[in-house]
Amino acid sequence: MFPDEFEYVEAESAEHAVELLDEHATEEVELLAGGHSLLPAMKTGLSSPDVLIDLGSVDELRGVSADGDTLSVGATTRYTDFLDSDDAHEHAPAMAEAVAQVGDVQVRNRGTVGGNLAHADPASDLPAAALTSDATLVALGPDGEREIPVEEFFYGMYATDLAPTEMLISVEIPSASDAVGAYAKKPSPSSGYAMIGVSALLDVDGNTVREARVGANGAVGQGVLLPSVADAIEGEALDEDSVAAAAEHATEDVDEAMLMDDIQASGEFRAQLLEVYAERALLAAMEEASAPAAAD
Numbered sequence: 001m002f003p004d005e006f007e008y009v010e011a012e013s014a015e016h017a018v019e020l021l022d023e024h025a026t027e028e029v030e031l032l033a034g035g036h037s038l039l040p041a042m043k044t045g046l047s048s049p050d051v052l053i054d055l056g057s058v059d060e061l062r063g064v065s066a067d068g069d070t071l072s073v074g075a076t077t078r079y080t081d082f083l084d085s086d087d088a089h090e091h092a093p094a095m096a097e098a099v100a101q102v103g104d105v106q107v108r109n110r111g112t113v114g115g116n117l118a119h120a121d122p123a124s125d126l127p128a129a130a131l132t133s134d135a136t137l138v139a140l141g142p143d144g145e146r147e148i149p150v151e152e153f154f155y156g157m158y159a160t161d162l163a164p165t166e167m168l169i170s171v172e173i174p175s176a177s178d179a180v181g182a183y184a185k186k187p188s189p190s191s192g193y194a195m196i197g198v199s200a201l202l203d204v205d206g207n208t209v210r211e212a213r214v215g216a217n218g219a220v221g222q223g224v225l226l227p228s229v230a231d232a233i234e235g236e237a238l239d240e241d242s243v244a245a246a247a248e249h250a251t252e253d254v255d256e257a258m259l260m261d262d263i264q265a266s267g268e269f270r271a272q273l274l275e276v277y278a279e280r281a282l283l284a285a286m287e288e289a290s291a292p293a294a295a296d
């Protein structure tokens, strides 16, 4: 399968990429990051951009750095480079757990953190972790930079708050170095994408959960937070009973009429998976929280 013809332009900088987006605003334009969602879509005719702007040479968009209380992740940072960063594991444990479960080694060697979030595939692994990590997405457009809280970023299936002339330049994650992160996913047997994936970030004091954020991919058209699960586990001692009881709240925060219902799984099955994987994510976080004590 071959894509339709398109104009290819190599961006020299983030500003140059935005100039190009603005210049071609009346045409269909795509940014080429890792290409692992875009190129399959182009080859199958689902996407036929007139212009392709390649971000591959823009070094300023790549890299992970920790500055004070924030982990800054350049939009075109590849998954594998994120996972190679000690700072990423220390400051963004929920993101690190989710990134580690994206696709396979080949996908992780090419795909990018920003491309994943900007693409907003409901079955992607990163939206829920970005939500539990309380990330801020930084967009660059013709009028300069704009910070978008993650809870305002995802609009629905493949839809985000980014304007057509804006691009994502970085993901800013408040340091969660005192917390434990986990991601539990039921992968699609055919693609490995999340049929359901649940991300948990727990701040644990001794064995008691001080603060919790829990979110899910694959349930509805966009990543969502599950505050009822988080509320149910906050203040509780972490054990199998408290985790199971909290996970029972998993469907309270999703509109059951909006549950994805497709060839992979019915909405009813996804609702069941949501509870099961909420429990697994919390259990994984519990194990992580007890790991240092076990090592003593």
Ligand SMILES: Cc1cc2nc3c(=O)[nH]c(=O)nc-3n(C[C@H](O)[C@H](O)[C@H](O)COP(=O)(O)OP(=O)(O)OC[C@H]3O[C@@H](n4cnc5c(N)ncnc54)[C@H](O)[C@@H]3O)c2cc1C
Pocket (backbone or CB within 6 Å): 029, 030, 031, 032, 033, 034, 035, 036, 037, 038, 039, 040, 075, 076, 101, 102, 103, 104, 107, 110, 111, 112, 113, 114, 115, 116, 118, 119, 121, 123, 124, 125, 126, 162, 166, 167, 168, 169, 191, 192, 193, 194
């Ligand atoms: C075999 C296979 C298995 C996969 N399995 C999984 C999986 O298990 N979990 C998972 O989460 N993903 C999976 N993926 C998808 C993969 O993670 C993609 O890399 C990701 O969805 C998109 O990132 P990218 O960098 O490749 O973006 P691209 O494919 O280059 O771009 C995707 C879209 O995002 C836009 N875009 C890219 N960068 C920016 C930016 N900086 N600002 C604004 N818009 C931008 C592009 O215009 C395009 O519309 C899989 C892909 C393949 C091919």
